[in-house]
Amino acid sequence: QLQLxxxxxxxxxxxxxxxxxxxxxxxxxxxxxxxxxxxxxPPGKGLEWIAIIYYTGxxxxxxxxxxxxxxSADTSKNKFSLxxxxxxxxxxxxxxCARVGLAAADIHAAFDIWGPGTLVTVxx
Amino acid sequence: xxxxxxxxxxxxxxxxxxTISCTGTSSDIGxxxxxxxxxxxxxxxxxxxxxxxxxxxxxxxxxxxxxxxGNTASxxxxxxxxxxxxxxxxxxxxxxxxxxxxxxTTVTVL
Numbered sequence: 001q002l003q004l005x006x007x008x009x010x011x012x013x014x015x016x017x018x019x020x021x022x023x024x025x026x027x028x029x030x031x032x033x034x035x036x037x038x039x040x041x042p043p044g045k046g047l048e049w050i051a052i053i054y055y056t057g058x059x060x061x062x063x064x065x066x067x068x069x070x071x072s073a074d075t076s077k078n079k080f081s082l083x084x085x086x087x088x089x090x091x092x093x094x095x096x097c098a099r100v101g102l103a104a105a106d107i108h109a110a111f112d113i114w115g116p117g118t119l120v121t122v123x124x
Numbered sequence: 125x126x127x128x129x130x131x132x133x134x135x136x137x138x139x140x141x142x143t144i145s146c147t148g149t150s151s152d153i154g155x156x157x158x159x160x161x162x163x164x165x166x167x168x169x170x171x172x173x174x175x176x177x178x179x180x181x182x183x184x185x186x187x188x189x190x191x192x193x194g195n196t197a198s199x200x201x202x203x204x205x206x207x208x209x210x211x212x213x214x215x216x217x218x219x220x221x222x223x224x225x226x227x228x229t230t231v232t233v234l
Contacts, residue, residue: 039225046127046228047162047170047213052221060221063125096169100223109217110160110175117169 002027004097004115012091012122018084022097022115029078030055033105036080038071040093041117048093052100053080087122094119128153128214128226135232136204144229146197146214152224154195158217161190161199163210170213174199201231209233 008020022036029036037052051061051071061069070083084091095118098111129147136142146159153159159177162170172181174190177197187202197216201208214226 035221037223047215047225048127049215049223049225052223063222107172107175107179107181109156109158110172110215111162111170112172112175112181114169114171 002099002113004099004113006095006097006115006118008095008118008120010119010121012087012120013124014088014122015086018082018087018091018120018122020082020095020097020118020120022080022082024078024080028075029073029080030075033102035100035102036073037098037100037111038082039096039098039111040091041096042090042093050082050084050095089122092120092122125152125218125222125224128216128224130212130214130226130229132227133230133232135234136201137234138204138206140204141200141202142204142208142231143198143200144212144214144231146199146216146226148195148197148216148224150195152195152216152218153192153197155219156217157192159190159192159197160215161188161197162213162215163208164213165210204233206233 003025005023012018035052038050053059053071059071073080097115099113101107161174164170177192178190
């Protein structure tokens with residue numbers, strides 16, 4: 001059974017870089033059928049899509065965050081990561097990693113498996 | 125890419141039906157049949173309940189159904205149960221590998 005788990009610092013100072021990792025177990029990120037992505041949710045607010053990546057490294061970001069976001073994949077460790085630079089209080093949120101199906105997948109174009117999420121607070 | 129628009133709240137009595145709308149544009153919902161819906165309990169990760177507008181993942185009861193007309197998608201929960209009280213989010217593919225979420229709707233079971 002595929003499981004995703006986010007990890008990283010829970011507190012980041014303003015204007016520094018937020019770094020998170022999503023560890024995937026019970027399956028490989030090397031698959032032609034899925035992207036791997038990040039979504040965030042500020043406290044009391046809605047979901048915001050951040051970015052997705054294919055195991056080959058092809059990546060796509062939310063245009064509103066693109067200048068600050070880097071997403072990468074480490075196939076040797078079966079993980080993928082998010083870096084968000086120059087953070088402010090507005091970046092305080094629960095960050096989720098999730099799997100997104102491609103056309104060949106049983107579930108296409110939807111986030112079908114999610115990690116439990118990790119709260120990142122931006123504060124000095 | 126702007127968030128899809130959902131009503132902030134919806135409610136119904138046990139056994140009744142509630143329908144949640146999700147309004148986008150001709151560049152997302154109106155163009156692609158890749159609308160998905162998620163249920164989220166407080167403090168928990170979202171769970172996929174509808175994908176490709178109308179399809180249900182294995183294990184999701186058929187009380188949940190989806191539809192689309194023009195730039196608006198809808199989720200209907202029939203036979204409301206206490207466990208359906210949660211936040212619901214829609215999402216759509218918007219081309220060029222871009223995804224967008226809705227603003228979210230809190231469903232209350234009266």
